Amino acid sequence: MSMRSVLRDSVPTTAARTTSATAADGPASRRPAIGIDVEDLDIYYGDVHAVRGITLAIQAQSVTSIIGPSGCGKSTFLRSLNRMHEVAPGARVEGTVRVDGRDLYAPGVDPVLVRREIGMVFQRPNPFPTMSIKDNVLAGVRLNGTRLKKDEADTIAERSLRGANLWDEVKDRLNRPGAGLSGGQQQRLCIARAIAVEPQVLLMDEPCSALDPISTSAIEDLIGQLKDEYTIVIVTHNMQQAARVSDETAFFNLAGVGEPGQLIESGPTTKIFSNPDNPSTEAYITGRFG
Amino acid sequence: MTDTSTPSPPRGAAEQGPAKRRLADRVFLGLSKGAALAIVAILAGVAIFLTAEGIPGITASPDEVKSGETFLAFVLPLVFGTLWSATLALVIALPLAVAVALFVTYYVPRRLGHTLGYVIDLLAAVPSVVFGLWGMRVLAGKLVGPYEWLEAHLGFLPFFAGPASATGRTILTAGIVLAVMIMPIITAIAREVFRQTPVLLEEAALALGATRWEMIRTVVLPHGRSGMIGGAMLGLGRALGETMAVAMVLSASGVVTFNLISSTNPSTIPANIALQFNEASGLTVNALIASGLVLFVITFAVNFAARAIVNRRKEFSGANA
Numbered sequence: 041m042s043m044r045s046v047l048r049d050s051v052p053t054t055a056a057r058t059t060s061a062t063a064a065d066g067p068a069s070r071r072p073a074i075g076i077d078v079e080d081l082d083i084y085y086g087d088v089h090a091v092r093g094i095t096l097a098i099q100a101q102s103v104t105s106i107i108g109p110s111g112c113g114k115s116t117f118l119r120s121l122n123r124m125h126e127v128a129p130g131a132r133v134e135g136t137v138r139v140d141g142r143d144l145y146a147p148g149v150d151p152v153l154v155r156r157e158i159g160m161v162f163q164r165p166n167p168f169p170t171m172s173i174k175d176n177v178l179a180g181v182r183l184n185g186t187r188l189k190k191d192e193a194d195t196i197a198e199r200s201l202r203g204a205n206l207w208d209e210v211k212d213r214l215n216r217p218g219a220g221l222s223g224g225q226q227q228r229l230c231i232a233r234a235i236a237v238e239p240q241v242l243l244m245d246e247p248c249s250a251l252d253p254i255s256t257s258a259i260e261d262l263i264g265q266l267k268d269e270y271t272i273v274i275v276t277h278n279m280q281q282a283a284r285v286s287d288e289t290a291f292f293n294l295a296g297v298g299e300p301g302q303l304i305e306s307g308p309t310t311k312i313f314s315n316p317d318n319p320s321t322e323a324y325i326t327g328r329f330g
Numbered sequence: 331m332t333d334t335s336t337p338s339p340p341r342g343a344a345e346q347g348p349a350k351r352r353l354a355d356r357v358f359l360g361l362s363k364g365a366a367l368a369i370v371a372i373l374a375g376v377a378i379f380l381t382a383e384g385i386p387g388i389t390a391s392p393d394e395v396k397s398g399e400t401f402l403a404f405v406l407p408l409v410f411g412t413l414w415s416a417t418l419a420l421v422i423a424l425p426l427a428v429a430v431a432l433f434v435t436y437y438v439p440r441r442l443g444h445t446l447g448y449v450i451d452l453l454a455a456v457p458s459v460v461f462g463l464w465g466m467r468v469l470a471g472k473l474v475g476p477y478e479w480l481e482a483h484l485g486f487l488p489f490f491a492g493p494a495s496a497t498g499r500t501i502l503t504a505g506i507v508l509a510v511m512i513m514p515i516i517t518a519i520a521r522e523v524f525r526q527t528p529v530l531l532e533e534a535a536l537a538l539g540a541t542r543w544e545m546i547r548t549v550v551l552p553h554g555r556s557g558m559i560g561g562a563m564l565g566l567g568r569a570l571g572e573t574m575a576v577a578m579v580l581s582a583s584g585v586v587t588f589n590l591i592s593s594t595n596p597s598t599i600p601a602n603i604a605l606q607f608n609e610a611s612g613l614t615v616n617a618l619i620a621s622g623l624v625l626f627v628i629t630f631a632v633n634f635a636a637r638a639i640v641n642r643r644k645e646f647s648g649a650n651a
Binding site: 122124127129152153154155156157159160162164166167168169170171179180183230233234237 | 440531532536540552555
């Protein structure tokens, strides 16, 4: 199922257009990854205005990193891209987030279906402790209610684990608990789980902050490979990491003490890191604050 | 060996001496050790009493006790009744308790959930005599009609073979009363373990596109599994040992039958002890105490079985997450 079908019910007029567009793409084996257009997005938790006025175009099939000091709304913004922030009570947004031209927040859009299209990897590896490695990978696929045949399940598990560069390390112990892996392996297992459902977009919330440098480097290599197929947005506190893995960078900062977070500037990573327009971006990147 | 007040020998050996034991630590250690030993001592005392007083009852010949049977013939129907009524109670209470716990934890606003939780806890504070009265006076009468319906429509099942009791004071009524009594404890424990489900795992499921129910199925229930089993076993323990409510509700005749709705019902060990003890004398008393010993062994076995179940898939339990 693609984003098209997710949003078809709510936006019937554009659905027809997309169908023809898909047909025009021809039988290309690679799915066209999808960019994200954020327009004037405000995020609130109850009375707290967390993020203000974000307008940002996220390129398809590239890595966009979001950097900024703690508490500036990076994670909140990332979570609003697949409506995960709604897990918190009282969360709401104003503005639009368009994925493949359709608004995630249009009335009638089911957040559950949005999340099936836009995967997420968290700060700390969170494989399901009661499941084996293989069942972890297949967890999302099975949520769709489809009963997998054994060979089908095996194919998806192998493809996803290979995609996450984990296959060789775990192929002999697929039925062992996922929690028995090292932290870095667990995180790649979580990535395998996220890509098993073939999402369009992969959101990563500081995916390496709980990992050692070697595991971090493995994940970064993986991100480089995954961007051929997915649109990736990564929040990171590690500026070297942002510089290494991302094509585009967005710098967030607080407007002031007690003020909401906002986007200061965004652009190609090379430009943001060498010649930023805004002095506060330069101050942050050179380590003068944050 | 090293007193901290003596001048320290070379190479800083003083720092390597045994750490100073503070008074508060020693007092606390003594108290907790004493409490732990007291539990073991009490348990041993009960076991010794039951064994010493029970053995004459077990070995007594049939004509020396009131029942006029060998001990085995006397106790087996009671064991059956005890297990049967407790099982009925658990089968009714466990799904309800888990459903209520899930509802309170995940489906109502937090504040309302807390309030509901308190109300359920209050249910646990109602004395069993009250439940017994309610079961005998209210519930039994109301169930006569349904029992007749069950006999008429499901009578081909051995459980509902009838003839339906005219008073409604059947083993099923006792099971329902027991279920109401053990539901609060199971609910309370299930609620507690559900609330401790790591947010990280809940979010993992939701981010994969799980609905709330799918999130509960993939994360919350597996995580809460050992807690639910523990709660169920506590409930089962209470149901096995419940005396007053069963004694008041059940019109027992000491048969062994799976029939849930007839007027001839098995009795349970604790209810039987309560009903018989006052008029008992001589070796009959010992026989009753021996039946208590059997109950003691059963509850022990139930607890060990629960532990075995909880431990069986330990590495998948989430304890090492």
